[in-house]
Amino acid sequence: MAAVVVAATLLPAGGAQANGAGLRVPARYAQQRLDWQPCGGGSSLECARMTVPRDWHRPDAGVDLTVAVSRHRASSPAERRGVLMMAAGGPGASGLNRPEGFVKDEPAVGAAYDVVSFDQRGVGRSTHPVCQTDEEFQEFFAHDFRDRSPAAVQGVLARSRKLARDCQARSGGLLPYLTTEQTARDMDLFRSLLGAKKISYYGPSYATMLGAYYATLYPRRVERTVLDSNVGWSGSWEDFETGQPKSFQRRFEQDFLPWLAKYDAVYHYGRTVAQTKARWEARRRALAEHPVTVGSVVIGPNQLDNGTIQAVYNAKEGFPALASALVALDHGDGAGAPERQLVEKVFGSYLSPAFLAEFFSVTCNDTAWNRDVGHWVRQSAKDAAAQPLVGARELAFSSVCAYWPAATAPKVKVTGSGLPTTLMLNSVHDPATYYEAALRDHRALRGSRLVTVTGGGDHGQYRNGNACVDGIVSTYLLTGAAPKHDTTCAAGPLPVPAGPGAK
CATH class of the missing domain: 3.40.50.1820 (Alpha/Beta hydrolase fold, catalytic domain)
Structure with missing residues (x-):
């Protein structure tokens, strides 16, 4: 405009x-x-x-x-x-x-x-706007975004469709x-x-x-x-968000993992990037098979991703907290109270339904998104394989906008x-x-x-x-x-x- x-x-x-x-x-x-x-x-x-x-x-x-x-x-x-x-x-x-x-x-x-x-x-x-309650919204990040089985993909699409419809039905035309x-x-x-x-x-x-x-x-x-x-x-927004899997993966692999390997004497998580990445991936697979409950939070593979994504935004605040929380996860039932509190904080606090109600409203309204869900299934499969930290959740986020009412906002x-x-x-x-x-x-x-x-x-x-x-x-x-x-x-x-x- x-x-x-x-x-x-x-x-x-x-x-x-x-x-x-x-x-x-x-x-x-x-x-x-x-x-x-x-x-x-x-x-x-x-x-x-x-x-x-x-x-x-x-x-x-x-x-x-x-x-x-x-x-x-x-x-x-x-x-x-x-x-x-x-x-x-x-x-x-x-x-x-x-x-x-x-x-x-x-x-x-x-x-x-x-x-x-x-x-x-x-x-x-x-x-x-009002989209979902906290309890309803927990289902959006449940399961495992990396699971590409037909049933899992259909589950992601169903939850994204439900979120978009709930937002529309409960927000009074806003x-x-x-x-x-x-x-x-x-x-x-x-x-x-x-x-x-x-x-x-x-x-x-x-x-x-x-x-x-x-x-x-x-x-x-x-x-x-x-x-x-x-x-x-x-x-x-579509162009911008489809570029994020690469940049989050870059930050994780080129900044956080080398830092974690440098301080193996502190965290004992591996002396090389390859070792630290392998151990992080092993932890993720273990959580996919056996989620861990800490306090009120159930930590599965998506929650491990959530905490890692948040931590890499700021090195001073995020890197030591994430590293310590990873170590505490390995301690399992032997983790002390401070460790359990840290795990709950790092992996249990993420985007709220109120935050995402606004996030999706703006990003879906500002942009005439590709509304072909099949396109996002194919695109997300590629990005999940190449840049899994954020690429794995691309289908969930992009399909919300594919199911959103058609954008009408003027372009500036x-x-x-x-x-x-x-x-x-x-x-x-x-x-x-x-x-x-x-x-x-x-x-x-x-x-x-x-x-x-x-x-x-x-x-x-x-x-x-x-x-x-x-x-x-x-x-x-x-x-x-x-x-x-x-x-x-x-x-x-x-x-x-x-x-x-x-x-």
């Missing part, structure tokens, strides 16, 4: 406000006041509720939605330079409380900006309006109600797509934009036209937002500068302990000075585990 840029004007009371992207905002939305109150729970933030139309393209049709918003006022009013809007990744994660951690980590930025965020439509305290483009328009209403002519923006992961869409729809309302770990917004083509310099960040081995997609995004966003973090694969670069990255981003947000050319920062060292044998 081509973005039409018009001057923002205020019409007399009872009229509407033109919003910079060719749509008009009825006065009942444009003239509302945000009733800021303490967020509660010991938070330093203020929260409010914003009313938005269900469909920005037909604002008078359907019931209104609520978007929960938050802010942290600039701690140094004399130095205040504007509004920095944040958003969360996923899609499906909550952004409401994120300004608190942000200003704690970056006090200079928090002094200069009102840092604001929100739970996007479909998430958390905002109007959200699903078609949970899209990136609709959320970008919510963001501009939020900007307007804050009284800001322009905003700066920081977004990680999926929030890079929100930032890219917002900047394309409203280029004159953007001052500075940081897109951290880019989600492949220059193409389709990001070009960078009319924008100031955008700062982009990505590591070379990021498993989720892989570097190849970031390069495509960088080429699509004319005038952007890409900071490549070499020698690492963490997901999320700003505020991740890398002084080089933090310096570039904070300087850009505070002064507007971006690197003159694409540049690199070296990743920090991988974690050194505590315990005997660590060096």
Whole structure:
């Protein structure tokens, strides 16, 4: 969809406000006041509720939605330079409380900006869909995604079809309006109600797509934009997600397993990559034959995959926890209470039904997915064989979108036209937002500068302990000075585990 840029004007009371992207905002939305109150729970933030139309393209049709918003006022009013809007990744994660951690980590930025965020439509305290209960949803990740027997494949398809139908049946007509483009328009209403002519923006992961869409729809309302770990917004969700099996496998085999082998004296899991991989695979086969119950969690092969997938997002937090949990699994009934708690945490906490309700709504709605289920059976068989960590679950995820109602969301083509310099960040081995997609995004966003973090694969670069990255981003947000050319920062060292044998 081509973005039409018009001057923002205020019409007399009872009229509407033109919003910079060719749509008009009825006065009942444009003239509302945000009733800021303490967020509660010991938070330093203020929260409010914003009313938005269900469909920005037909604002008078359907019931209104609520978007929960938050802010942290600039701690140094004399130095205040504007509004920095944040958003969360996923899609499906909550952004409401994120300004608190942000200003704690970056006090200079928090002094200069009102840092604001929100739970996007479909998430958390905002109007959200309902798909399945926790108990119903457990079945989605039960069994073994690697099992390619006809009965197992049909079981995966049946569970994906049921999830898609449950979402549609239980969400009261909300699903078609949970899209990136609709959320970008919510963001501009939020900007307007804050009284800001322009905003700066920081977004990680999926929030890079929100930032890219917002900047394309409203280029004159953007001052500075940081897109951290880019989600492949220059193409389709289908293209992006079918690239993830390779990148997750790369991170697992080229980063985690060598690290695990390096610390064999600590974990005793094998001295070479081949040995550690073989032992991990043996553990997976054992769980397929005999799942293990720890606390309230039944750990089978898919749960081993779940914990491994989560752990490789961040080496410092994930690698030692995953390695210790693998060792604890080997201890079986002899594992102590702390080990059992770690196993339950690493392998028992994964994507919730609430998260995936939003995730599937956005990814299935934004993209006209291939709806040929046979195609996904064949494609997933190839990817499960070549890159099994994520390739094995490709059929389950892709077939949800194949069964989803046909996508109707307009496509926003990001070009960078009319924008100031955008700062982009990505590591070379990021498993989720892989570097190849970031390069495509960088080429699509004319005038952007890409900071490549070499020698690492963490997901999320700003505020991740890398002084080089933090310096570039904070300087850009505070002064507007971006690197003159694409540049690199070296990743920090991988974690050194505590315990005997660590060096």
